[in-house]
Amino acid sequence: MNLSKKQHFWFITTLLIGTFTMSISQSSLSTAYPTFMHYFNLPASTVSWLTTGFMLIMSVVMPLSPWMLNNLSFKKMYLSLLAIFIVGTFIIIFSKTFILMMIGRLMEGFAVGVLFPTYQSVILQVTPLEERGTTMGTVGLVMGSALAVGPILSGVILQIFNWQSIFIFFNILLILVALLASRTIVNPIITKKSSLDVTSVIFSMGIIGLLYFINEIAKQGFTNFLIIVLLVSIIMLGLFIRRQFKLSEPLLHLEIMKTINFDLGVALTALSYMSLITVTIVMPLYFQQILNLSPFWSGLALVPAAALLSWLNRRSGRLADRIGFKPVVLIGILIFIVGWSLMILNVMVQNLLLAILATMVVEAGNAFVMMPATTLAANSLPDPLIPHGSSIIATIRQVLGSTAVVIATVILGKNNFIGVFIFFLLLELLALVFAFKIKEHHPSNR
Numbered sequence: 001m002n003l004s005k006k007q008h009f010w011f012i013t014t015l016l017i018g019t020f021t022m023s024i025s026q027s028s029l030s031t032a033y034p035t036f037m038h039y040f041n042l043p044a045s046t047v048s049w050l051t052t053g054f055m056l057i058m059s060v061v062m063p064l065s066p067w068m069l070n071n072l073s074f075k076k077m078y079l080s081l082l083a084i085f086i087v088g089t090f091i092i093i094f095s096k097t098f099i100l101m102m103i104g105r106l107m108e109g110f111a112v113g114v115l116f117p118t119y120q121s122v123i124l125q126v127t128p129l130e131e132r133g134t135t136m137g138t139v140g141l142v143m144g145s146a147l148a149v150g151p152i153l154s155g156v157i158l159q160i161f162n163w164q165s166i167f168i169f170f171n172i173l174l175i176l177v178a179l180l181a182s183r184t185i186v187n188p189i190i191t192k193k194s195s196l197d198v199t200s201v202i203f204s205m206g207i208i209g210l211l212y213f214i215n216e217i218a219k220q221g222f223t224n225f226l227i228i229v230l231l232v233s234i235i236m237l238g239l240f241i242r243r244q245f246k247l248s249e250p251l252l253h254l255e256i257m258k259t260i261n262f263d264l265g266v267a268l269t270a271l272s273y274m275s276l277i278t279v280t281i282v283m284p285l286y287f288q289q290i291l292n293l294s295p296f297w298s299g300l301a302l303v304p305a306a307a308l309l310s311w312l313n314r315r316s317g318r319l320a321d322r323i324g325f326k327p328v329v330l331i332g333i334l335i336f337i338v339g340w341s342l343m344i345l346n347v348m349v350q351n352l353l354l355a356i357l358a359t360m361v362v363e364a365g366n367a368f369v370m371m372p373a374t375t376l377a378a379n380s381l382p383d384p385l386i387p388h389g390s391s392i393i394a395t396i397r398q399v400l401g402s403t404a405v406v407i408a409t410v411i412l413g414k415n416n417f418i419g420v421f422i423f424f425l426l427l428e429l430l431a432l433v434f435a436f437k438i439k440e441h442h443p444s445n446r
Contacts, residue, residue, distance in 0.1 A: 008126065010184040012135065015119050016142045018078070018177040021170055022085055022112050023146030026054065028154040028166060035163045040098045045219070047098075050105050052215055055402065056208050057106050058113035062395045063204045063252050065117045066387040070192045074122060075185045078115075082178045085111035089171045093164050121390035124378050126188045130321060132375050133328075137317015140371030145310040151280070152306065155299040200243055200251040206236030207395065214402050218409045253388040256381055264438040265377025266393050268329060271431040272369035273397045274404035275336060275424055279305075279362045282408055283355070286417055291352055301356055305363040312367035325372045325379075326440045332368025333432045339365055340425035347418040369431075376438055 029036075029050050036047045068077060088107025095101040120139060127135045154166050210233040213226055220226055244250040256262055280302065287298035320328040339361035346354045374393055381389045404424075411419045 014181050014184045020142045021173045024150045028150035054109035057109035059398045061113035065391050069387045074187050081111040089167045093167045117390040117394040121387040133317040133320030136371040136375045137314040141313035152299050194249045203236050203240035206233040209233030218406045261380040262377045264434050265373045268373035269370050270397045270400040276366040277401045278404050278408045305359040308360045309363040316368045320372050324440045325376045328372045329435045332365045333435050336365035336428040343421040
């Protein structure tokens with residue numbers, strides 16, 4: 001379906017506003033953990049399931065998104081996801097028990113899990129190849145900014161209002177987005193009906209066990225229970241992969257993983273996300289434990305980096321449209337290397353301004369790598385397979401992002417910040433090798 005410029009603008013804008021609001025919820029609750037612990041009289045390990053459960057349900061529904069996109073009207077699907085998120089958030093606002101709050105949180109996670117890969121693949125398919133850099137730069141602005149802004153926004157709201165106000169804020173915005181979406185969202189992709197392979201869906205749930213293992217290993221160590229969870233999860237995922245290659249209409253077209261350029265793009269976007277999510281979690285600890293800032297000021301110390309990330313995303317996208325995606329990715333990797341080197345230097349001098357600068361440089365690197373690498377990966381695929389590519393990218397990014405947090409936590413131990421920073425510097429050196437190997441995909445050879 002060809003959209004006019006006006007239709008394209010409002011279609012993209014509505015998608016991104018809704019996604020931004022829903023994305024903030026993924027990272028915003030960590031600041032409010034002490035408040036929830038007091039309100040429900042629960043330990044931190046239990047309250048943390050508000051984030052862990054959200055992430056698990058989000059990850060398990062991601063592989064379903066290509067099937068849903070092919071079988072459902074996109075407009076109805078988008079409005080339904082907004083409705084599920086809004087109802088889940090209302091449940092959270094009025095919940096008096098933690099179980100009820102978890103139900104609402106899982107509903108939110110389901111909506112985000114379907115939307116994340118879906119909206120990216122739809123945007124890629126409705127945007128001409130020569131304009132994808134600028135458009136995906138805006139997508140990167142939404143994803144990166146939401147991750148960085150979430151803890152800051154919730155911290156500011158909690159300084160003035162109660163915890164329910166965080167979710168009231170989300171719902172007011174999303175109700176307005178739903179009203180806007182009813183007028184601006186169209187069905188840009190022709191649906192292609194197919195039956196849902198329930199067996200594949202069951203096997204894909206091995207991702208829940210894998211992510212549970214990753215998140216619990218740092219807390220529990222290698223217990224017998226966790227080893228069993230890991231083995232069962234690996235077997236289920238192995239059966240899932242085997243089944244996809246046997247089906248004529250698989251749930252997920254995994255044969256695209258045989259495209260080396262796609263694999264390199266996936267690796268680069270995942271490594272970029274690993275750096276971004278790690279710096280947003282580790283740096284508040286650094287500001288508080290090493291530089292002795294309060295939680296409020298440690299949150300504000302991240303604002304310059306979040307602002308720079310937001311400002312750079314669209315500019316890196318425009319640059320990619322002009323000079324190509326590969327040069328932009330190479331620039332981003334070099335910026336990452338400089339940023340992590342500054343982090344290492346700062347451990348030695350312990351200077352607040354240098355710490356803020358280092359955080360800004362690392363997040364600037366993300367603006368030049370994550371979405372350009374995602375676009376390079378997508379450009380390696382024919383349009384009908386882009387939804388499957390987006391689902392694979394989103395799932396791998398989520399798994400490796402969780403892995404990065406666990407690795408950083410284990411290395412950190414008792415304030416071993418320099419060990420964390422050296423590890424991620426080495427990862428970016430590996431990313432530099434991948435960036436040199438990836439190929440630019442031009443419209444002429446598409």
